[in-house]
Amino acid sequence: MSIGILLPGQADFVAWRQQARRLLAAAVPPEQVEWRVVGDPPGLFGGAPLPAEAAPVTASVPRAFLDQAEVAIRHRDPERFALLYRILWRIVRGEHGLMQVATDADIVRLQAMTKAVRRDAHKMHAFLRFRGIEMPARSVEGEAGSPEAAGPDSPGERYVAWFEPDHHILEAETGFFIRRFAALRWSILTPEASAHWDGETLRMGAGGSRAEAPSEDAHEELWRAYYRSIFNPARMKPAAMRAEMPVKYWKNLPEARDIPRLMAEAPQRVAEMVARGATPAAERRQRFVQPAAPPAVAEGMPADLFSQIDDPATAMAALRAEMTARPDLPEWTRAATQMVFGEGPIGAPLLFVGEQPGDEEDLAGRPFVGPAGRMFDRAATEAGIDRPAAYVTNAVKHFKFKPTGRRRLHESPNAGDITWYRPFLKREIELVAPRLVVSLGATALRALTGKPLAITKVRGELIETADGLRVFPTVHPSYLLRLPDPESKEREYARFVADLRAAQREVA
Template identity: 30%
Template sequence: MVEIVLAHQVDLATWRAATRHYVQKQVLPESISWRVAGKGETPWKLQAPDSADNDEPLNLPRKLVTAVLEALQAHQPERFALLYRVVYRFMHGLLDMEDMREDPDIQQLRELVQNVKQETEQFRLAFSIFSNQRQSKSLHYTPQNYIVEANGRFCIERDAQPWEVITPYRRMWWDGNQLHFAMGEAEAVHVSADMWQKDGQGIWQGYPNTVLVPTLEDVAQASSLASLSAEAMDCRACSLWQPANRTVFGEGVENTPLMFVGEQPGDQEDLAGRPFVGPAGQVFDRALEEAGILRNHVYVTNAVKHFRFTWKNNRRLHQKPDQESVEACRIWLDAERKLVHPKLIVMLGVTAAQSLLKRPVTISRERSRIFQLDEQCSGLVTVHPSYLLRLPNEEAKAREYTRFVEDLRLAQSFITQ
């Protein structure tokens, strides 16, 4: 039995070197055991002349590499063995690529990846809120998986000022120039200066990084809204990801006849990670209710998935997204349409209408009528709920709100006929 001792819970470098070596040596998965080093133990390393440097790289599909990077962060003791087994089977032709959905190892791998992605999103939201409020320099967080290290670069991008993330298993400290790691609260109450190790040095080389920019192939192959949303988490197709806290993807049900498309997330949506939850979202919800539409029975999204804003008096004020962002986000909107299969798409405002119609749009000329959008779907243009909030007086607001509700009733009537 070969024993592989890893330096820490996300020691990708050691796992990768050992996997590359023993897969090529055709060492069976059941002949290898994996564990994390205890205090004072030395991680696995091949002894000369049998050097890992002589091993050829493994030619793996990008999807599989991505899944390995993410699953390595799962709080599952058997994950190292599972990942080795999957790679071994693939490299030796024992994994049926045409029937991977039914494969028990792949199903388990997908479950680990999904758990890690969900918690990554939760952690990023927690860090974003911490960064925005800045009531202290330390964020105390208790993750269910080993996700902290892999999100170091994300945290730096969100907040360039010094900060510290403290978890039971790991501490992560950004001093404004360099990222450092040390043992967590469960191992040490106080961490002395000599306990910190710099990112990229010592054992902190090659750990996974969850910022994996999705490709067009990733988007096209997403089989559900959940997987599509996970792919969009690290979208870098335009510049809006840098100032925004997160990707705000659509929400709702697949295979619903009614889909709503707005402009972009606002300040509250950017913090909450959900579309239409701010002031405009409250108007939208009230209008839906009056029109007899249940929000949890439809799909709601935006043409642009990141919040574009400008700072003024310590507040983030909405800015209309530019054409670059609209074009960059169209692949996500098209993919959402493909999975939702709507009978009718309601376009809320100019940006949504122009994104879907791919031409200049004047709301006053095109609203309140249903037209054929393509062979499978019809369209309806109306105002964005935020327009109602900007009207100068209560009389105008009441009048336009009534028209907005009438447009939604028209949509409801169309999908039920």
């Protein structure tokens, strides 16, 4: 006789996992299990309940299986529960390397499900559009999935979106929208379920209908104007557009009504662009904030005699003046707005070395003031570091970039650039005399050690250079900005904060 398992929800991984552990404890093979969800019609054979004495068992399974199973369970295939239990059964029964067998039929199917669910989530993130509605002073009684039934909202604007996912992804993907629109009140309606966020609490509800979501709002034309302004006719590829933005989503996208006209006008616009010719690349921006002048060096004292100066602050000013006046700077530095020197107190216990100034640092003449610098400041504060008491600098002191129209694209320093600036970095560190130097990224680590080292192998470990310098390697905060999804950004940001906290403990 088969064993009937009833799950409370279509994508309840916790419940499935608990039941799977009980089945393993009772040694029930996959072919004897009938999986159903609350609300499903009874199975063909009914299925006997699992004996109460079958307590859950703890089984060791690969992390790769758990990660994929948690995603694949959101797939719409009614056989997904049975597939996951069958794979689990095989792993526990001795096929420990099953997840690495790319040709196995069950693994192929699991990976296809996982890929489909993730693609559906990506489409939801990209093509869900909120529209504003005015909520009355006291919400009226409404249908279970409607915005009015989301709870007793205060008066004001609420944002509502309609989406038709291919799989059971709504509840799992609400975290993305909470992080992105945490301060707004919003509702997401789908045919099977709805999600409502009031700024503090998430409530799940029944499914809704497209008629309950507004068809347009006051911001519609502004969004369409933005889309028209970024549409590049020279790069129009209709097949790729339809592949990335399937027609099924067009009815819910405000910009979709402009796409046919933009596509029709594209050939003429391209011809006009060719006739106008290329826009000359701007070597540098003309307006920038002039940095404060460095402390004056004693009159008549050559900068290259800095090693003979007893006062570290005066010696630091001399070093800065020397670098500014060098006639042999790398050729590419002529395009930079200015040199960006280090900043912070002499004697700082922690000294942080980054790669090179970015666009905002180049204009301001100060290090760590751009997006990566702001992320570093936030992480340092969370790690308990007194940010103003730390010294920050870069291995390379000028912004290396490639001009493209009105933008300046960052270019990584090469080995020759790092070597040229290295003696000056070494003198700068000697004058600050920190108890620990934290290298942010591979360029900084190479400048400090004189050799290329993989951050992944030495991250978080104390390294002592040939000069006796104590170096603590970690990633550059710009790495966190380049991560593709919010989950990995949160995970790696927490790890970065932990690295900074460990560095702080070294000097505490």
